[in-house]
Amino acid sequence: MAEETTEKKEGVFEKAPDKTYGLMELVEGTSPLVEKKPEDLVDTWPHYIVPMTLCILAVTLVLLIFSWLFNAPLEEMANPLITPNPGKAPWYFTGIQELIHYRWAPPAVMGVIIPVIIVIWLFLIPYIDIKEKRTVLVILFILFVFGAVLLIVIGSLFRGENWGFVVPWG
Amino acid sequence: MIERLTQSRIFKSIIRSGLPDTPLKKSMVMFNNFVLHIFPVKIKRHGIKFSFTYCMGGISFLLFVILTITGVLLMFLYAPTVERAYHDMKFLSTGVYNGQILRNLHRWAAHAMIVTVFLHMIRVFYTRSYRPPREFNWVVGVILFVLTLALSYTGYLLPWDQLAYWGITVGTTIAGYTPLIGDEVRFFMLGADEVGQPALLRFYVMHCIVVPLLAAGFMAIHFWRIRKDGGISDPL
Numbered sequence: 519m520a521e522e523t524t525e526k527k528e529g530v531f532e533k534a535p536d537k538t539y540g541l542m543e544l545v546e547g548t549s550p551l552v553e554k555k556p557e558d559l560v561d562t563w564p565h566y567i568v569p570m571t572l573c574i575l576a577v578t579l580v581l582l583i584f585s586w587l588f589n590a591p592l593e594e595m596a597n598p599l600i601t602p603n604p605g606k607a608p609w610y611f612t613g614i615q616e617l618i619h620y621r622w623a624p625p626a627v628m629g630v631i632i633p634v635i636i637v638i639w640l641f642l643i644p645y646i647d648i649k650e651k652r653t654v655l656v657i658l659f660i661l662f663v664f665g666a667v668l669l670i671v672i673g674s675l676f677r678g679e680n681w682g683f684v685v686p687w688g
Numbered sequence: 689m690i691e692r693l694t695q696s697r698i699f700k701s702i703i704r705s706g707l708p709d710t711p712l713k714k715s716m717v718m719f720n721n722f723v724l725h726i727f728p729v730k731i732k733r734h735g736i737k738f739s740f741t742y743c744m745g746g747i748s749f750l751l752f753v754i755l756t757i758t759g760v761l762l763m764f765l766y767a768p769t770v771e772r773a774y775h776d777m778k779f780l781s782t783g784v785y786n787g788q789i790l791r792n793l794h795r796w797a798a799h800a801m802i803v804t805v806f807l808h809m810i811r812v813f814y815t816r817s818y819r820p821p822r823e824f825n826w827v828v829g830v831i832l833f834v835l836t837l838a839l840s841y842t843g844y845l846l847p848w849d850q851l852a853y854w855g856i857t858v859g860t861t862i863a864g865y866t867p868l869i870g871d872e873v874r875f876f877m878l879g880a881d882e883v884g885q886p887a888l889l890r891f892y893v894m895h896c897i898v899v900p901l902l903a904a905g906f907m908a909i910h911f912w913r914i915r916k917d918g919g920i921s922d923p924l
Binding site (some may be wrong): 545557559561562566568569570574580582585588590591592593594595596598600601602608611614615620624625629637640643644645647654656659664671 | 721819
């Protein structure tokens, strides 16, 4: 591999007869790595900067168009006397609300202890990723991702009055 | 004309290395630019493939920048008091030039950021980019995920409409289920027993000052460690 990317220029420098040292050869190459496989590198400018700039512009444009088409929700002014049914947390917490609803355990367990355990487990992932037990970790992670998405979708879209099951298109 | 401009003393004093047309200048433009210097001069080829990262981390940061800009603009037009908050919201859509789109941008970018941060975490898991020496950067990433949720949640109360009021009531009720210290946790969040003026002020300060500064600090560590750990992780 190294032979492919470097080119020796031999015989460029004549050795001075009155010196015990001399410049032997020039090796042209782009990587300063020694005794390592050369990494497959490209110039950040422009190979990364140009697509990144386009990505920034594209995301900004999509966000602008979306904001132009859809208004952020704004309901009636807050009124502690009028309780909506159901009262819902922001969508990213409706999964926890849905979990509490099943009453498999006290709300302290479903609403606080389980989410906290999940976050602690997320923190520990790099340290518990052992080759022999990786399958278990991957399965747990898939369960976490799809479980979270499923609970959030049900809690946000399929729950109506008294947290009863409704269909969003009904 | 362009050449005369780029050779001028003023241009050179701002953009030091001139047009990046040689390998040296391509390096110098990365090295000498304040914004670009957080990137390496050379980058792994597989790392700039869209299908390796799906740009989710970068888009998350872009959304954070957009949220900071729109958020600061919104701060000029909003007072965190029970009397004014909702009317300031109404006034945004009726009396402020482009006020509605400003609020829309902030709201949708916030929702989008939760999604992109979550997808970024999934991507890092499946490329197993938390392999040594990058274990701790995953931990920093999970902290940033929690802070993103905190940012969004603290912002949720500020419009002071029914959605906000009852969303926060439900959320803080769940927090109140915490064993042993539940009531204290809820009181700490609300500054009272119910959602009211103290809660609005607390959520405002947390949303505009405390959590963004925390997030920015952890982001700095997150990006810095990517470089220190040898750039983007290798493919599996």
